[in-house]
Amino acid sequence: MNEDVVIKTDKLTKRFGNFIATNEISFEVYAGEIFGFLGANGAGKTTAIKMLCGLLAPSSGQATIAGYDIYRQTEKIKQNIGYMSQKFSLYEDLTVMENIRFFGGIYGLKARELREKSIELVETLGLESESNKLVGSIPLGWKQKLAFSVAIIHQPKIVFLDEPTGGVDPITRRQFWDMIYRAADRGITIFVTTHYMDEAEYCNRISIMVDGSIRALDTPYKLKQQFAAQSMDEVFFELARGGKKAE
């Protein structure tokens, strides 16, 4: 694995009034790594991701994303990342092709490049016969796969995936992870959140957030050893339950 650091945070903190959503989180993510970002609801994951994507200014602390400063170079950051969430990913009232062209366009792909890419993308996904259908009318599984492909159409350094597989059927869910692996092989760093604990196992390293802080960060194997647990499920439960009690 390439040891280049693409995400580095140092005591990154976000306060909303008296409430500390993200409390001094420090971690590093390496190039080409699949990094699982786990935590219970309300643990501060979404806030952290928003800061890392340059959408939300931190209250204190430092961070660099793809080598760019999180305070001053948010525009640069946005050019070098991709983002996909379960809630918003594609325009349902545009066709598959129109969505690809639109997102390729906003990331500044040249017309020829875009044309080639969009044909290639539709072929890889096996969506040739659907390419002129409205995205709203294709099944959820395909939608999510398409959304992921679109999020990395501009070859970003990092792609942020916020619960990309929620509600997807078990076969498509695994096909989705195959795509994640292929993207990681091409050198794209994957930063992913999920509620499926088996998916935590597919990550190279994972962090678990509880009440705004990162309580554990390591490979799935070492985390299981550390907590003497059989599965990631148990590790997560052990950590997150402590958080619930403090609430």
Add this chain to the structure above:
Amino acid sequence: MEDVMIHNLVKTYNKQTVKAVNDVSLTVRKGELFGLIGPDGAGKSSIFRILTTLMLPDSGLASVCGLDIRKDYKKIRRIAGYMPGKFSLYQDLTVEENLHFFAAVFLTTVRENYDLVKDIYEQIEPFKTRRAGDLSGGMKQKLALCCALIHRPTILFLDEPTTGVDAVSRKEFWEMLKRLKEQGITIMVSTPYMDEAKLCDRIGLLQAGSIMSVDSPDQIIRNYPHRLFAVKAEGMSRLQQVLRQSMIIKSCYSFGDYHHVTLQEETLKTIDGSELTERLTNVLKQSGFIDVEVKSITPGIEDCFIDLMKQS
């Protein structure tokens, strides 16, 4: 005695172009905890909306506690509790105000049925003056459950109560359901999480509008037609590629830190079952894998679901 009877139910949308529910038949027995398991778009919500009399089916029959969903919809609305898929309480009202409002909607009071919701309500009571919109995901679910229970329903319809909720809150939620079941309430619940299936008495596996199987989780697992192996080695991604290309392998899917593998029929015929794990281990070691682990396992519901999906 059946509390829910569905017979050849069909529901289409968009002028019959989208088949949401395709000829579904199933029954839920009195006092049972029944799970409808399937991904988004499988038709779970449509079935719930038909049973709660919010929608009429295109064709087919359905009844709740012996009451017809078409004719007796007013009676069903009195005895059923319903928790829709997305959080459906008033965000700008407090916890307490929401509960009292829904009690009044069902012509009862919180005090009258407090014993039923007590266990759950006590967990959110410290926040009773907080607005529902400011609650955390898990607490919202608890409040929604309280509101669905406040009129002491005979049957409870819970549409994806645990979706988007973290693993800890999910576990707590299922424990609450177990206690409610003990009080004699029939519960029909839907979920996209396959691991929750084993917590139900009986389940229906739903995919693309059709029921693939209805039975107890144990029986569905017993009906799994293949021998299943869990395989692990250093370099899981490459391992999967190798396994998928192998002639003797029928299917290979990742399950957490293992790959679940089934073998081709011919392979199974030629080799004695006890030798299989050994054979597989050796094959993989020859391909250059280290730390190879192969074991024969009982399948989970997710294995069954994948298998049934491929059959149809």
Add this chain to the structure above:
Amino acid sequence: MKQFKAFVQKEFLHVFRDPKTLLMLFGVPVMLILLFGFALTNELKNSKIVICDFAHDEASRDITERLSAGGIFIVGQTISDYTKIEETFKAGNIKLAILFPAGLYDNLMHQHKAQVRIIADASDPNSAATLTGYATNIIMEYQRDLLKEAEMPMQIIPEIRMLYNPELKGATNFVPGVMALVLMLICVLMTSVSIVREKELGTMDILLASPVNPFLVIISKAIPYLFLSIINLIAILLLSTTLLDMPIRGSILLLLGESILLIITALSLGLLISNVVQSQQAAMLTSMMGMLVPTMLFTGFLFPIENMPVALQVISNIVPAKWYYTIVKAIMIKGLGIAAIWKETMVLAGMTILLLLISFKKFKRRLE
């Protein structure tokens, strides 16, 4: 009944938990009243006028002096070419032209009768009305003073011609217009948005799946907005009577009754809109475009209906606010009773019943 109480209580909580909307509910009417009221008074000072004097006699000079003395008018120039008046108006820098015919004083003295023509730019009808009023007063004053000197009765007949807007709409017309606008807007917008919000939130699913009669849900929505609208109405009336010297010559009770009728019309319209749209944005847009624009255009308080093409005049009849506007004017300004406005009231009531019938018929006991 207990259900109903719980619903009404809940609706009030929604309203009071949303201070921004509440502020808008009360802020907008006050703003409109102040805007119309003060836009009116500010322009009246130092209005430029032109004198077209063919008389050149004692009378014309005296009146011109009196006109420039009051502080209201500035006599810019005196011209002696009748045809230039229009030009000066088009140049846009005068509000009024006063034309003294040749032999004004002579006519006054010997025939006891004379005409002075006042020409106003009525494209801004409010200032035109006020300014011609002032000018007429000044001429009348001169006449009275003259009367004291001479023994014989004499009369100047000011002949007023309104350019561009001959059917003059005066300042007092704005208040009834704003009342109609505010009531329509608040009631239609608020009811439709709050019902659609329940659809969006998913709470409508729970309510439909409960034994509640769906009509109860709807009717309870109307109560808080009815209440708020009445408060709003009282605020508008107070403001306009104290600040804008708006009279209420007729019965206040009748006025309130007619207003409640319009509120119910608006509520049923809101209900109808909520039946056909699915999102809050769509509800808001439909209410704004469907209510605000027709109310402004077809009520007659901004643009005179009489000047519109016949087709539009016919269309204006289906705008409830138009009927309400006529009613309010009759009560407030003319001081008339129910006998004079029963026809308009019947039209409004008929509309309400029709709208309620349609929306109850379209109301769904299930989801789509």
